Amino acid sequence: MSEEQRAAIHQLLRDAPFDLGGAVAIQRPRLEEMLTAHPLPDDVRTSTGELGGVPVVFVDLAGVDAAGVLFHLHGGGFALGSAMGSVELASGLARRTGLSVVTVDYRLAPEHPYPAAVDDVVNAYRALLAREGGSTNVVVSGESAGGNLALELLLALRAEGLAQPAAAVLLSPMTDLTVSGESYRTKAAADPNITATAIRTRVGDYLGGTGVDPADPRVSPIFADLTGLPPLLVQAGSNEVLLDDATRLAVRAAADNVAVILDVVPGVPHVFQAFAATLDEGAAALDRAGRFIGSHLASATS
Template identity: 55%
Template sequence: MSKEQREALDAVLRQGDLDTGGEVLALRAAFDELMSQIPVAPDIRQTPIDFGGVDGIEVVVGEPSPDHVVLYFHGGVYVIGSAAASVSLVGDLARRTGYRTVTVDYRLGPEHPYPAAVEDAVSAYEGLLSQGVEAGRIALAGESAGGGLAVAALLALRNAGTPLPGCAFLMSPYVDLTLSGDSLAERAALDPILGPDALRTRVPDYVAGGDAADPLVSPVYADLRDLPPLLVQVGSHEVLLSDALRLAARAASDEVAVILDVTPGVPHVFQAYAAMLDEGGAALDRATTFLTSHLNGSA
């Protein structure tokens, strides 16, 4: 675990010119260009798929278990991002777990505000069930907005009486679109990626005049009872640190099995930089232990 690695990554991220508060189409183009420069390891196999009426990419490494699936939701403040942009990180997870992993292209705002993303997440999960995959052998996972979407999908599934997945893995989850967390201000100078002003600009794109405190928009305000076990990972240098801390506290209060895993000195979704940051690889290793312990024990 190297201080030099953390400082080098911070410098690289601060050199980026991605303005998450800018015009949507230009922002998407800049993001796609940035993500296209991230290499995908040659052992990762990608297959476009459609399940539950939702497009996605199946990501596998080697000969994955046919019985276990990680259903993944990308980040991007509900406005940018894509399944394709998440393949490198999802592939790292697929390699470690030995599971089939599916990353989803859910609909984005402002063209498709809430509840479109939640509807797509639920449809994708139900698509897996319709293929005969057992609920207890599915894990939901996601980063940033995708982590928040994973929790919202769990809530929607629970409310509908649908069998729930075996567990969920959440990286730097964005779960409070009211932006009331203390870390929005306290960590602003430390976070090289996200800032409170840019987040405020993007909230209306997803909420679209609705209530940002709706539990399916901001799950930190939800009753989380009866959800499956959660692993919440976050870095101490994130403006969204408070989101993760409060979500884990709420889960514990609602008697949900939860592990809160805070890594000091690292940025938003630091697991994506595992190739250059030891802490990223170590966090994915811990996530693998969590996922396999919950899914492999499923009947």
């Protein structure tokens, strides 16, 4: 069944009206519709609020006494996506770890270019630390551009001397805003819906008018010194143009003495974990992420 599932997901993405590089006024509601098309499981409870002045969605599972908090950052190329749109994916991770979730509605480009999103993420995390009384029961996660922001959060925490989370989970992270990975060429035909052109468009929105070079480590963590970051799990699919953003990050982290696991799944697309309900590889990847999180929460609290 898995081969059929993969083929169905690829066809769904090819046929979808969503275009990552399209006009934000059109693509924002299209992406939101895709991400919220199916009702959440009955035991998923959501409420809106704020942390550090930043809008967030709080997610809890009915009947679960949460052992910690997953601080989640949604994808969408810095210009699309929402906290509510990421609830299904984030709650899938929470279900496997016994955590509650905070997913962050950081400000989007082009209306709010860099560093607005990073500032929002740091401010929300700082407020979460104050609420939780520390970071030992906190795990950071993010998909695509949210993976970029998760890494930039960790680097900002290191610079400010703030407590790092117990671990971080990065799903198909966008780590190189110069769009220079070889996989943009070698995986162009395999990737069903992401292109180098689309990524460059969103990078232009994010950095436009700021004067920040796309190779600056403040926006492209692939070029940063990663020393001192917490354990990382990096997951990606072999059928995505962003594959090199994941693999090169893992190599860089290892060279900087960061404990890192690179988990590449054959034949699946960008953020394939979002299809866990209908894709065996997605569910299995979330299972592995859950075990990774559990092991590091246990070690952080022991």
